[in-house]
Amino acid sequence: MSSGLERTRPVETTEDDLEALLGDRALARDDHLNAPGFVIRPDDVQDVLSDLRDEAGFDHLSCLTAQQYEDRYESIYHMKKYADPTQEVSIVVPTTTDDPVSESAAPVFRTADWHEREAFDLVGIDYEGHPDPRRILLPETWQGHPLSLDYDQEKPQLVTLSEHANPIQPDHHDAESDTMFLNIGPHHPATHGVLHVKTVLDGETVVDVDPDVGYLHRCEEQMCQQGTYRHQIMPYPDRWDYVSAGLLNEWAYARAAEDLADIEVPEYAQIIRTMGAELCRIASHMLALGTFCLDVYGDFTAVFQYAFRDREVVQDILEDLTGQRLMFNYFRLGGVAWDLPEPREEFIAKTRDFLDELPAKVDEYNDMVTSNEIFQVRCIDTGVLEPEVAKDYGCTGPVARGSGVDYDIRRDDPYGYYSELDWDVITDDGCDNYSRVLCRMREVEESAKIIEQCLDLLEDWPEDEREIQANVPRTLKPDADTEVYRAVEGAKGELGIYIRSDGTDKPGRFKIRSPCYHNLSALGEMTQGEYIPDLIASLGSLDIVLGEVDR
Amino acid sequence: MSSDNPRQSIYDSTAPSTDTRDSRIGEGPDDRFNSKLREAFGSTPFILTKFDKFMNWVRGNSMFMLQFGIACCSIEMIHTYAIKHDLDRFGAGVPRASPRQADVMIVPGTIVSKFGPRMKRVYDQMPEPKFVVGMGSCTISGGPFQEGYNVVKGAEEIIPIDIHVPGCPPRPEALVYGVAKLQERIRNGESSPVVVKPYELEQFGDLEKDELVQKLASEIDEDDLVMRYNWADSP
Numbered sequence: 001m002s003s004g005l006e007r008t009r010p011v012e013t014t015e016d017d018l019e020a021l022l023g024d025r026a027l028a029r030d031d032h033l034n035a036p037g038f039v040i041r042p043d044d045v046q047d048v049l050s051d052l053r054d055e056a057g058f059d060h061l062s063c064l065t066a067q068q069y070e071d072r073y074e075s076i077y078h079m080k081k082y083a084d085p086t087q088e089v090s091i092v093v094p095t096t097t098d099d100p101v102s103e104s105a106a107p108v109f110r111t112a113d114w115h116e117r118e119a120f121d122l123v124g125i126d127y128e129g130h131p132d133p134r135r136i137l138l139p140e141t142w143q144g145h146p147l148s149l150d151y152d153q154e155k156p157q158l159v160t161l162s163e164h165a166n167p168i169q170p171d172h173h174d175a176e177s178d179t180m181f182l183n184i185g186p187h188h189p190a191t192h193g194v195l196h197v198k199t200v201l202d203g204e205t206v207v208d209v210d211p212d213v214g215y216l217h218r219c220e221e222q223m224c225q226q227g228t229y230r231h232q233i234m235p236y237p238d239r240w241d242y243v244s245a246g247l248l249n250e251w252a253y254a255r256a257a258e259d260l261a262d263i264e265v266p267e268y269a270q271i272i273r274t275m276g277a278e279l280c281r282i283a284s285h286m287l288a289l290g291t292f293c294l295d296v297y298g299d300f301t302a303v304f305q306y307a308f309r310d311r312e313v314v315q316d317i318l319e320d321l322t323g324q325r326l327m328f329n330y331f332r333l334g335g336v337a338w339d340l341p342e343p344r345e346e347f348i349a350k351t352r353d354f355l356d357e358l359p360a361k362v363d364e365y366n367d368m369v370t371s372n373e374i375f376q377v378r379c380i381d382t383g384v385l386e387p388e389v390a391k392d393y394g395c396t397g398p399v400a401r402g403s404g405v406d407y408d409i410r411r412d413d414p415y416g417y418y419s420e421l422d423w424d425v426i427t428d429d430g431c432d433n434y435s436r437v438l439c440r441m442r443e444v445e446e447s448a449k450i451i452e453q454c455l456d457l458l459e460d461w462p463e464d465e466r467e468i469q470a471n472v473p474r475t476l477k478p479d480a481d482t483e484v485y486r487a488v489e490g491a492k493g494e495l496g497i498y499i500r501s502d503g504t505d506k507p508g509r510f511k512i513r514s515p516c517y518h519n520l521s522a523l524g525e526m527t528q529g530e531y532i533p534d535l536i537a538s539l540g541s542l543d544i545v546l547g548e549v550d551r
Numbered sequence: 552m553s554s555d556n557p558r559q560s561i562y563d564s565t566a567p568s569t570d571t572r573d574s575r576i577g578e579g580p581d582d583r584f585n586s587k588l589r590e591a592f593g594s595t596p597f598i599l600t601k602f603d604k605f606m607n608w609v610r611g612n613s614m615f616m617l618q619f620g621i622a623c624c625s626i627e628m629i630h631t632y633a634i635k636h637d638l639d640r641f642g643a644g645v646p647r648a649s650p651r652q653a654d655v656m657i658v659p660g661t662i663v664s665k666f667g668p669r670m671k672r673v674y675d676q677m678p679e680p681k682f683v684v685g686m687g688s689c690t691i692s693g694g695p696f697q698e699g700y701n702v703v704k705g706a707e708e709i710i711p712i713d714i715h716v717p718g719c720p721p722r723p724e725a726l727v728y729g730v731a732k733l734q735e736r737i738r739n740g741e742s743s744p745v746v747v748k749p750y751e752l753e754q755f756g757d758l759e760k761d762e763l764v765q766k767l768a769s770e771i772d773e774d775d776l777v778m779r780y781n782w783a784d785s786p
Contacts, residue, residue: 220696
């Protein structure tokens with residue numbers, strides 16, 4: 001049935017190939033549920049990772065999980081291929097407890113820069129040769145590493161409010177020029193939340209950009225590690241990407257946990273999930289469009305209000321379905337909480353009405369936004385992100401697809417009901433702000449197509465086969481030391497979750513791979529040498545959500 | 552009324568056209584502005600009230616909100632400002648980007664350690680009199696993140712809050728209700744409760760020289776403003 005969903009995949013790298021490639025650098029095997037795992041020495045990291053990338057085509061460093069065991073620290077590099085994300089390999093790097101030093105992968109993958117800073121910040125592993133070994137989420141003056149085993153949460157902490165010194169002045173590179181240091185945020189309307197961008201300007205040109213995140217670091221990983229699999233974790237994903245992308249995030253957890261506990265989800269529930277998730281994607285992209293126009297046009301009026309008008313409609317539908325406007329908490333492991341609301345016909349008709357009106361609305365947006373000459377002047381050829389750079393920074397979602405990287409987990413690593421439906425992955429080769437916006441708008445249309453097909457299926461589904469939940473035990477205790485890393489296509493890109501079980505009903509380690517975090521790390525590359533209004537436009541076109549950046 | 556219908560003054564008489572004005576003024580006292588306020592005054596244009604009362608009434612009816620997005624609740628806050636809910640109908644819908652132009656701050660989200668000092672600074676920059684609406688569970692107690700190592704257990708640890716709107720997140724209707732309640736309080740001249748605020752911005756040099764301060768002495772300047780979180784004493 002699917003038409004545009006077949007893609008040519010590269011030749012599979014088998015485990016034998018990997019073993020041959022790594023040779024005796026692989027000390028042992030440590031397989032995860034999703035991928036073969038190889039244990040290597042801490043000083044072989046760059047070597048192994050660059051071999052995997054150049055020889056075997058693993059060009060996507062999807063995630064880095066750091067964790068502490070009783071007897072060791074461990075960094076796990078989850079590698080994938082952009083051309084085929086079902087081919088995965090995990091590189092496990094153990095270090096001793098007394099001296100947790102591991103070689104940095106930042107020279108090989110630029111995305112490792114922020115990964116390793118986070119791992120240092122939260123777990124406390126030092127990465128040798130890291131270009132910028134600072135804390136990233138917690139304040140510079142923080143004491144201890146909160147996700148390490150011996151952290152005492154009761155200890156007092158100091159946080160400074162000091163003016164940030166001009167980072168260019170001390171090393172006197174620019175003694176002659178008159179650059180200016182500018183703090184944008186953390187409280188600024190253009191930062192979409194509480195982001196702080198340290199900017200160095202030469203006149204109106206951006207010389208250096210350093211995004212300073214962590215103003216919304218709400219300890220999501222700790223919260224999830226304290227919750228039980230069955231019910232206590234599911235409310236938290238709603239709050240990572242809180243721009244109505246709740247169901248997409250819940251699916252990330254559901255997918256990882258269902259793989260971990262080996263739960264089969266009924267087909268009917270998968271269709272409801274797919275429909276709900278795509279409704280969320282529409283709501284999320286509408287907000288992205290509205291706020292982007294707010295950034296570029298600088299007013300709180302027409303386009304912004306139009307986008308919110310349409311979001312209200314989607315939120316109404318989602319409220320009918322889930323009972324909540326924003327924090328849905330609708331998925332359960334093994335299915336969804338309840339069936340479509342009664343009367344069913346009314347809900348289906350309401351959703352269809354929305355879908356029927358959508359093309360006219362999209363035309364309206366095209367009239368007002370994308371075909372507007374002023375808008376085009378602002379967006380075309382600004383914030384350019386080349387595909388190779390995007391891959392290097394681990395960009396995913398509309399940001400990568402706007403740079404021509406044909407990568408969508410819904411198609412490439414199928415889950416839910418996507419592989420049975422007829423829809424297309426949108427890519428655009430423009431690499432600029434304009435193509436990212438265009439990508440999102442066209443994705444809205446694709447989502448509408450998916451919802452339409454789901455509604456058809458739901459409408460005709462025989463009444464006695466509407467199974468919304470699999471039979472899942474009340475308490476889930478996956479086998480100890482089972483590890484899984486699973487990703488779904490969130491509204492912003494690849495949202496991955498790593499879970500290690502420790503034999504109890506709570507995860508031993510819960511790591512979130514946030515798409516926004518990595519998309520944001522590319523901001524400096526996109527904006528250097530551009531004008532400051534283009535910096536604001538680029539930031540808007542990345543469509544970050546600070547709840548997901550900081551977690 | 553378009554240009555193919557010339558105005559009366561052009562084709563009719565050249566005398567000054569006063570009839571519309573006359574009809575608007577009508578008989579008796581001038582009520583061109585037709586406001587409810589004017590009606591309330593009756594036939595006399597004078598009112599007698601306490602100045603304070605008048606000021607409170609004015610303040611309650613013209614609130615300038617600070618455009619301040621923190622976390623999830625800010626999405627619902629934007630929806631409250633945007634069409635359908637339109638907070639502007641209640642005389643409270645002009646979001647100001649600068650704290651120096653605002654007199655009401657809605658705190659829409661979780662306050663974490665790194666943001667605490669910044670929020671305090673933004674609050675301090677607002678001119679008096681200023682009011683705060685705490686939106687959502689996080690500003691009450693830390694909400695679902697209360698046990699987090701980095702989360703301030705409620706915005707009231709740092710700034711005084713006049714109205715708490717519970718919910719995670721509160722619906723726009725709930726926020727509108729909260730704002731309406733705040734207007735009511737302001738009109739009645741009720742002041743915000745005085746609360747114990749354990750977390751203040753202090754100069755680093757003024758802190759008690761305990762273990763933590765000594766450890767950080769080499770990193771932080773004496774004059775730098777710092778906020779000290781005593782997590783063990785937090786609720």
